[in-house]
Amino acid sequence: MTSLNSLLRRTLVMFAFAVALLLGIVGSSLWLVQANREYSEETAQLRRLRSSIVAVLSTMQDAETGQRGFLLTNDPAYLEPFTKAVEALPERRNNLTANAASRPSYSSKLGALNEAMDAKMLELTHTVELAKADRLREAITQVGTDVGRYNMDQIRSILADFLDQTDKRLIGLVADQLSAASKLQWTTSAGAIAIFVALGCAAWIIFRYIRDLARARELVLKMNLGLEARVDERTEDLMRANQEIQRFAYIVTHDLRAPLVNIMGFLSELDSAAKMISTYVLADAKTLSQEQILSARAAVEEDLPEALTFIRASTKKMDALINAILKISRDGRRKLQPEDIELKHVLETAAANIHHQLAEFDGSIDIKGHYPVVTTDRFSLDQIIGNLFDNAVKYRAPGRPLRIKVEAHTDGPGRARIDVIDNGRGIADHDRERVFELFRRAGDQDQPGEGIGLAYTRSLIRNLGGDITVKSELGHGSTFSVTLPTNLGNNVTWRTDL
């Protein structure tokens, strides 16, 4: 699951990216607004410049038109455009100078323009003065010198150049403005898409985190529900284990005390026999009664050997008991080595081990069906199955051929059950728990044994995290059911989890 830190880091990165993009878009917009303002201002300036150029040109043309009309007609009415142009020209020229002064490409030619205009105006004024003074011929001659036309051409050319420059600049400005706008549009679109993607990623990360969170919560809820049941189960296991330990201690102390009672008892018997013998042996010259002599003889012949035999037997029995307890305790402490085991293989090997006995009693064993692979301790499993098979053979019912059947089932998640079913002599109801107790046996004592087998088997099974139960009908047969975790390692981990 994504950790909270990684979630925060990743979403923060996404958000930071989106914010940076947004800031970029805002910045570009501001830049464009600023640029637009500059463009607009320049456009206005250029338009003013253009109109002042046009105004000067038209004024000059008006002045020339007025001069030509007056010279042709000599009618003062035609002189009016000239008069007006002369009046308006200084202001218009000033306007043009003011508008063009900041532009070097214009101002550099302003000198030539002014010169040409001054010369033109001088020529125009002079010819008009000549005509007014009825010296028309002189005036026309003056015009014929082409000085006026030259100057006018000069003026036209410069102003046309000015107009051309202005128009070009205006067109350039519009193009720049358009290009900036389109650039901004692209940037904004790309930025918006990137913001959407970043926010989408962040939303996806958050969504995924929330989904994981919801799943985890669900799992916790489920585990909580199961926890109660598991705690109950474990408590029950513990109580049962505790009771078993108490029962075990009880049995062990009782069974160890029994030979001790014998040893102490027969030591006392030895003591009293020794007294009788010493009375006889140390009699010296004293005469002994017939009774004393008989007692001494009896002590030597019966009491002494009997006491010694019982003491020896009791010591041997104690030793056997202690060895049995040691075996169980040692195997209980043995380090388990889980490995993958073919259950069927283990069952078949164990069946082969009792093959001779089976043949002897006309018996058969049936191992059928599907067997799971279990991961558990091989030594323990071999011992468990071997003991159960041995018991089936040992406690067969006399007078009918022995039939052993083995079945395996899945017993809930992660657990396997092995049933060993026999048609033997069975176990009475009141002995069903007793058969699993140490040194206890049930039914007719016609078979050798010390009452260790099933106690040992059960302790092995418990060590593997399993359990064994028995169902039986006296005289008809027994079914021993072993349940084991299919994976010993898992089981252990699972337990430490709790």
Added chain:
Amino acid sequence: MRANGREVTIVMIEDDEGHARLIEKNIRRAGVNNEIVPFTYGNTALDYILGPDRSGTGSNDRCMLVLLDLNLPDMSGIHILEQIKANELTRRLPVIVLTTTDDEREIQKCYDLGANVYITKPVDYDGFATAIRNLGLFFSVIQLP
């Protein structure tokens, strides 16, 4: 030791031969000379007391006193006690429980089931011998059916 004019048989159910021998010796030393029938297994003892069919009819005209060890190899002495006390024909037979354990609950259980006396076999022999000899005294005062 007699009851209703008949000799009383002592039925001793004890799997430990040494214990059986010591009990017998001490009973004899206490001056009790009744016949002692020993059993090592619960099953054979029940066969003797209640009959192989467990009906108890065979015990009608017999006078018996049962010395019972609780830990037998084939069944629990408690189970034998239950069987004897549950049978109408044998429930009046005196049963003396003789065992190595002194577990309070077990003693109580035996009395609840109708045991007449509960004796713990002490490890020190003097105590053991005294307990058995006291039994001899007990035999002389006990009401036998």
